[in-house]
Amino acid sequence: MEHGLIITPVPPPYPYMSMMATGPGLVQLEPLLPWRSDSRLQAASYAALSTSFVAGEPGTYWYVCPTPEHAEKGMVGRFIIR
C-alpha cells in the first residue's frame, strides 16, 4: 500500500480524502512511500523516506497520510512545538 506524509496544523477528524481538510499542508513528503507487490515484498518492507521543515510558530501539528481513507481510519500522529 502506498503511503505519504503531510504536516498540517489542521486537527482530526479527517475525511476519506484527507487532503480535502489539510490542503497541501506545511510540507508534503515526495515521493510517496512505494507500492509493495508480491514480487517485491521484501524490497519495500522497510521503505523509508525523510524530510524536514521549520515550524514557524509553537503549536500543535499533525502528520497525516494523504492516501484515501488512511487518515480517516487513524493513520495520523500529533506533535507539539513549544
Ligand SMILES: [Cu+2]
Ligand atoms: Cu497511509
